[in-house]
Amino acid sequence: MFNLAKLSRVLVGVCSGFVFSAMPLLATAGSPGHYGYGETATKAQIAGWDIDVRPDGKGLPEGSGSVDDGLKVFETYCSSCHGAFGEGMGRYPKLAGGDGSLADDRPEKTVGSYWPYASTLWDYIHRAMPFFAPQSLTDDQVYALTAYVLNLNYIVDGDFVANRDTLPKVEMPNRDGFTWQDPRPDTHNVRCMHDCKDEVTVSDSAAGKNLTPSTTGPLDEGLTE
């Protein structure tokens, strides 16, 4: 005979079993989706913003650009600040040269002398250049500019074509010039309180150098030097 009471017990059992098994996913603070705020990002949404490129080439899009193509793009968008050969204008960054200068008294840190990874060049041009209109270049233009700047630094030949396969293989001259483990503390001053040194000599003073902008009144405008 049909037993309503029994059926309801079965249903309760089924339901509570379902609830219990689902609880770890839904209810515990600190588990994924606990709050459920916002929307799930779609592949198309992510693709529009996910612009980063890594040294292993992850993130590089399709497309390509040659050194010759890069020269034309560079003259149009870049040379007014960086100079025709990447020599830099005024205080705008120099992009080429400085080979072997890093241990000099006045080192020149350029793409060729300092940057450890070619991928960073593609990534940075694409996300931040040209300065006055970032993210306006096509992927092919970015590849071409990357090839051109690498060629300015004699890192690739004039017939080099940059694309997602060739760029990660480019070995930058200063690739091994960095340590990526922080060695600090690298000084070991001692907390001396009395008779800490015999003599004190002033080696330099900022007084009279006239490099300091006004520290009162309105802001200084333009160049003071």
Next chain:
Amino acid sequence: MFGKLRRPSQDVAKIALEESDRLSSTERRQFLRNGLFTAGSVMVGGTFAGLSAKVGAAATQYPPEVPLWTRSLGAGVVTNPYGMPSPYEKGVIRRNVPWLTAEKTSSVSFSPLQHLKGIITPNGLFFERHHAGRPEVDPQQHRLMIHGLVERPIILSMDDLQRFPSVSQIHFIECPANGGMEWRGAQLNSLQFLHGMVSCAEWTGVRLSTLMQEVGIKPEGKWVLAEGADGAAMTRSIPLEKVMDDVIVAYAQNGEALRPEQGYPVRLVVPGWEGNTNVKWLRRLEVGDKPWMQREETSKYTDLLADGTARGFTWVMDAKSVITSPCPEMPLRGGKGIYQIEGLAWTGQGKVKAVDVSTDGGRSWQQAPLREPVMSKSLTRFALEWNWDGNPALIQSRVIDETGYVQPTLTQLKAVRGTNSIYHKNAIQTWQINADGSVDNVQLG
């Protein structure tokens, strides 16, 4: 008669204040000092001639004169619906060094530490560092995307973000290039320009660990890339241990929404780490298995040593202190006598344990009391009473943090790093007190 007197005096004061707005700061000060009534009465002709004759006679407001602001009605509420500092504080502003950078859009400005009290930097005086100018972000349309090696990639609106449980923490942010112009010698004669790329605020927002738990990090996820929505789309790679420790996705600063200069509507606050990692106008967080080696962690924000090699991933801001009074902008004005030597100390390693002060160029030191509160990765203020005998002196401060690390001398720093590393110059600062009470930035040999 009573009402008749009050009404005009209020109008006159208002007109005078408005008129003074059109003047330069110096003229304005002079104008205000000379008295609102006198000047105001001139402007409105003979209407209040009798009044001006009566109250305008006194040239000063000192005792025994009763000041004019005591004898008149002040401005009403909501005269400035968003309050402004007194016009007398007009000179207390962020300042830049025009010759330092090619453009103001990729540049820095410095906090006026010499004028600040306590440990909190007012929002309008917090130092600035922009890589592609300060964007004007519409909070309604701004989105924060979290994706990569996660179970559920999400896009959050500002409303979504503010529904999460929040925290409020007081932390300093310092640009690692603070003082970076002085490796080769003393150049700038100013506390503001030497040390003003550090500021401190109460930040309110969501723990990044909360957001990471919400999206669910896959086992291979070890790094997070933070990216800004500005024209530089500024990026830094941050290891997961730090992300899950104390990083805040902040939308408020000292009780109000972030200022546009500080990343409105949302930024990262990475306590104790290089200012550059505190990505402003935050639009994207990507979880990955390796660092991205972005421009700001390879070409920039790496420390070039004398042998030509460079250090990368030097994230933590080491312990540093500086005397903020006296300093070049705050000379000893009263001749010999008792002064309070005051200053700020901070460390990215945790709490300040102690600060010592020397008035003889580091021959001897005396511990300076710390002012409460002393908080982790926050500015801490110290003060020590000093009886100046009127002779030239070399004053210094030296911080010891809770790890036992002692702030180094510049000589010690240069011995291990050379003079080309730009960043992380946390050396002891020496101020030279001259016999006339003026103060200069000097370096010791």
